[in-house]
Amino acid sequence: GTARGRRTRLAWTTAAAVAAGLLLVCVAAAPGALAFLGFQRDRGTEVESLGALVFHVWRQFGWEGRVELHYGSLEFLGPHVGLVSTLALGLSVVAFGWLLVWRLRARTFGASTAADAAFTAVLLFTTTSRVISPQYMLWLVGLAAVCLVLRASRMVWPAVLVVAATGVTQLEFPIGFVHVVTSDAQGLTLMFLRNGLLVAASVLAAATLWRDTVRAPVREEVRVAEPALSRAGSADTPASAP
Known part of the structure; x- marks a missing residue:
């Protein structure tokens, strides 16, 4: 979310070097530190995720699967x-x-671009994840709040949709979680509403970020030079009376 140039290249290089160093330390100090990658590979589809809607609906037509506690x-x-x-x-x-x-492709970077990009990225990855736990919404609400305190941000409507989705999340967990697990009418309604709000927020945030940074004209400082009076012109000016 920063403009191109030496400073951005230095920031990315430093971040990559620090991340690689920390990774090597973790692997050396704690064998099995990367085992979670295998766990993620073997996970199923969590009942609150976007993909779970397929099975919530399919259960109404005799799908033979089941819901179990799996990887937490x-x-x-x-x-x-x-x-x-x-x-x-x-x-x-x-x-x-x-x-x-x-x-x-981004060309225009404003005061809120970094926050807008972070909000959009986390929103996209949360919505498409195989697991959408209720605590994930806290990340989105926090990033949305950062965007809203910046006047230049255009993420007002995506933020509103995220807050609405967070409210629905409270209704489905813990209040109505049994309905979600059993895929009854109330559970289906809550899941379609919450995940629909997240999809809408994701599309709107991505479109807004693209429009404000890729399609927006590059802002250039325009200096208006005041016409200088030539000596010849000043000589033609009538002298003031004594």
Whole structure:
């Protein structure tokens, strides 16, 4: 979210070097530090995620899968769960690709660009994730708040949608979680509403970020030079009376 130049290159290089150094320290000091990557690979589709809507609806027509506690969350397990999980991962890859294209094509950077980009990125990855736990909404609300305190930010409506989605999340967990797990009418309504709000917020945030940084004209300082009076011109000026 920063303008191109030496400072940005230095920031990215420093961040990459620090991250690589910390990774090496963690791997050396704690064997198995990267085991969580395998756990994520083996996870199913969590009942609150966007992809879970497929199975919530399919259960009404006799889907033979089940809901079980798996890797710390209640997930759908059964036929075609692997396919839906792979598609969700593919959506996350598409989101990352879009962010990369945006960064390469962005030309206009304002005071709120970094915050807007961070909010949009976390929103995209949260929405496309195989797991959307209620605590994820806290990340989005916090980033939305940062955007809203910056006058230059255009993320007002995406932020409003995120706050609305957070309210619905409180209704589905913990209040109505049993309805979500059993995929009844109330659970379906809550999941379609919450995830629909997240999808709408994601699309709107991405479109806003693109419009404000890629399509917006590059702002250039225009200096208006005042016409200088020539000596010849000043000589023609009538002298004032004594």
